[in-house]
Structure formats: structure tokens, C-alpha cells
Amino acid sequence: MSTTRPSLAVFKFTSCDGCQLSLLDCEDELLELARAVRIAKFAQMSRALVEGPYDIALVEGSVTTARDAERVKEIRASSRQLVTIGACASAGGIQALRNFVPAGSYTGVVYAHPEYISSLATSTPISSHVDVDFELHGCPIDRHQLLEVITALLAGRRPVVRGYSVCQECKARGTVCLLVARGTACMGPVTRAGCGGLCPAVGRGCFGCFGPADTVNTGSLAARLRRDGMQARDVARLFKTFNAAAPEFRVQSAAEEAAGEEGRG
Template identity: 60%
Template sequence: MTRPVQPRKPGRPRLGVFKFASCDGCQLTLLDCEDELLAIAEDIEVAHFLEASSDIGRGPYDLSLVEGSITTAEDAERIRRIRADSRHLVTIGACATAGGVQALRNYADVAEYLQVVYARPDYIATLATSTPISAHVPVDFELRGCPIDRSQLLEVITAFLAGRKPGVPNHSVCFSCKRRGTVCVTVAHGTPCLGPVTHAGCGAICPAYGRGCYGCFGPAATTNLPALVPLMHRDGMSDEEIGRCLHTFNVTAFTALEDAVGEEDPP
């Protein structure tokens, strides 16, 4: 799919930050950069970032960061406009890269949800599914996490503004555990953990405190789910419990992984 390249405006590169269906946590990660953000702000123009300023600068943008999933027809139209106004578009967080926890709706009856949650469901206009940004427009880079890691976010911003590929690791959480010297919670304590199949980025926080990985950063580039499932069974988890463990922040991504494994299994 081809698209016109937006012309650069003279002066500092222009940054746009946009929100769709999400909790704002990934945008707050950008604000939490504090001193680092101030240093970057000297070299860029923050043209659109409603979480930080009510000033609205129109495109084109040299780099657009997009948080949140597409859940309404209006969102689907708006992301196409943002894409057309952006030289580079980067999705940030599990909602934007995989549909988020709200993508659980994809496997249920949305009309039933509306009846339970809203007093007047007829006032609510929503799509039946929650989908990642990449399902609607081309994306230049996906930054995983729920929420994203601040160091990785700064690396992505500086990389795109410098015209190079972001140096974001693509290994699993298990690799991070080994680097920080954390004892494997599964081997040592029989604690179920998604670390072997989860993309690194959090610094292996949960295993460092004796808890299993929850899969916040989605599937790693190379995963061996068929090898992990027997380990989780050994630790006392049923198939239903394993499914619930996988179907959280990145439900669509892990479901796609499960489906691919299922297709490889003999009938």
C-alpha cells in the first residue's frame, strides 16, 4: 500500500501525539520522561499533544505517536487523516499495537456488554471489535507494552528524528531475567510465567519480585508456545486457566499465536 510522503516544514521536526481507545497510560509515560523530554523539546516542536497542551497544531507532522485502539467508525476515519498528515507513524502500547484488553470484546457479544454497562445502550455507537492501528493504516514502528517503557520510547523518538532504525531489543523476558540475575520463578518455585513467550521491555519487573510474567509486552519475535503449555500444566494450571493467562493485555496477539500453533498440529 503506497502513500504520499508528507513534505518537511522548515525548522524543527514536528511531533504529534494522538489518543484513541485507551487509558492514557502510554502518553503519561512520555510526560514522565520529565528532564529527558525537556531536552528533546529543545530540538523538536510538539505540535499536537492534548495530554500536555490545549494548543492544536495542524499537520504535517514529522513523527506521530499514536496510543489506543480503533473502536468506532469515527476513530477509523480519524486515524486515516492522521496517517495522511504524518511522515512517520509509530504506535505505542498494547492498545495501539494489539487492540488492548478491550479487544476481549472481539470474542463476545458487544450488544450484551452494552446492555449490562450502559443505562441507555441505544446512545452508544461502537464497533463490534477493537483493532490495532495497523489494521487500518500502515505503521512505521510498533512499540509494545502496557504501559510502554520510557527508555524505549525516548530511543524510538530520537531514532526517527535522527533517521535511523530504533534500537529496541526483540528478545524475551527470560533473557532480561538472566541479565539482571533473577532466579527463574518457574524453575525455583513452580510459579506459572509467560516470560519465555513475552517480548522484553519491562526489565523483567514481575519475576524480580517473585511473580510470573503477565505478558504485558505481547508475544516475543520467536516463541515456543507448545513447549510452554506443558510447563504451565505441570505447575497445576488447567487449559482454561492458561487461556485466561494469555487473554489479557494482548489478547488478539496471543490468540493469533495460539491459532498458528493449532494449525501446525496434526488433525
């Protein structure tokens, strides 16, 4: 039986490891998961390594070095299903802030010896380099969604992972809208569901961790925030976090920064 179990491998690119830890965070389901799949490669769990090819590859992190760009192609070639996990792998991550500035601008600020650093000018999602079978969003991903994707792949069905807004999760759990009832800046209306409406439920506006929803109107939300008195540069910051390089958010932060410049000029 064990020889026929599908194999699962976890790969890491530029990232914080938080998303792959979501797999270990599936405490109640972990043993069941280990019975359903053969965990062939997962450095956070075991140094044991089974050579590929793999049935399911979970890929965390963004591509930021020339070596990354090569390695992602090798992983694709040895994986039947490739699932990206998290904002880095699916949208470029927080490190994609480098995409907005001249190459090397941050290296000198962050590293004592930038001369040892060899990296690309941009941080890009896995899908910019290879075909991806499924993208899980979030910073970090939601472990229930991760289990759902793995379970669905094992059953040969489509994962039930929805692309609507965080607002739908707030309403389903009965959270009163922070934007309407308190005037709190909230990215919920333009952000993909998946977290369960976590932050608004504790009184904090949505950070946009899951990136753009299926349908977004970032311009209209930004206009509302500015009507409430928020400065354009602050609105830009809302769109420039973990999913800064997601196309819809990137366009809006650029527009807000341009408006901010104009306002000062």
C-alpha cells in the first residue's frame, strides 16, 4: 500500500518558511496526511530525502537569484502537480518591493557586505518562470486551504478555494464592517478570501495578505479612503505590502504615489 501512495515534496525559494510550516501546523490532520501521501522531501520535518519525480510539489518563495530561476525549471520537470504556496511564490512577496526601485538599492541598506550578494533585480512569482497547476495565496497561507488543495488533488477533484473578497468571510462570521462602522482603512473589499476574515474580527483592517480577489476595483476603494482623509502616499502603502507586485495592487500603489507627488508639487 505504502508504495502506491502519492509522493509530496516541499521546495523553498526566497521566503520566510512560514507557509511550509502551515503543513506542520495541521496538527490534527498530520498523521492522516502522512498516511495519504508519502512525504518525500520536507526539510522542516525530516532530513530524509526521497529522489523525485514527485506527484505533488509545494513550492514556497519567489525567484530572486539566477540559480532560483534554473532550479524552478528542474522542480517543474520532476513534479506532476506544482502548487505554489504563499504570497512570495504566488505574487513575489514583500521582497518584490525591490521591483519598484533601481537594482541594488536595498542591498546596501540590508547587508553589511553587499558585495557577497548576487541576486536578480526583481523578485518574481513562480508562475513567471514555469507553468503552475494551482496557486495558493496568503501571507501565510491558510492551513485549511492547504489541506483542501492536497485532498482535492488526491481525490482528482477541483479544490474549493474561492476567489471572492474578504468581505464575504466577514459577513459569514458576523463581523461588523470596520470601514463602514468605524472608518478604519481596510483592504477587505479588494482582497481574496481565505483567511476567514481574521484581522477585521479582532478590530484591525485587512492587510491584504491574500492579494487581489478575482474581481477588484482598487481605484474605487482608494478614492473612498482618500475621501475619509487618508493621504495618497498612505493609501499607496496599503497596496505595497506582501502582494505589492500583484498587478492590480501594483497599478494602484503607483497611481497613489503619482497622486501624492502631484499633491506635494
